[in-house]
């Protein structure tokens with residue numbers, strides 16, 4: 001027997017920063033500022049991330065590249081590592097990611113698969129939904145209600161414990 005199933009996600013697209021709530025504007029602006037600190041001499045794709053923690057703090061990160069490409073670290077995982085090292089008991093409730101790249105032709109750049117997995121782990125760790133805000137090159141802003149929407153059928157701690 002086979003059964004066709006589908007997965008549906010709801011997300012929002014907002015045309016400009018000014019149309020976001022003040023809190024979202026602030027978080028995205030911090031991701032934009034963080035992208036300016038990227039070390040991305042190889043890809044020239046500058047990514048900034050801002051994590052809003054449950055204690056009100058915001059932690060930033062930017063991508064850090066290496067001539068040995070597999071060592072490159074994405075902005076999101078850099079920020080998560082810092083958050084976990086500094087505030088290990090505090091949830092991340094919202095994530096803004098901004099990407100700036102000269103040769104980008106897509107309308108949005110969402111977190112890569114590895115970062116989705118890392119974000120999901122963090123969300124699960126604190127039982128959070130974790131909103132995601134993503135913008136690329138001043139294009140429209142994409143708002144996702146939960147990291148789980150970006151990783152449907154994802155592998156998580158529920159598979160192990």
Ligand code: THU
Pocket residue numbers: 040043045047062063064065072073074075076110111112115
């Ligand atoms: N990158 C990020 O920082 N975050 C992502 O989610 C996607 C990719 C970085 C890694 C690398 O430095 C550059 O963008 C090109 O892949």
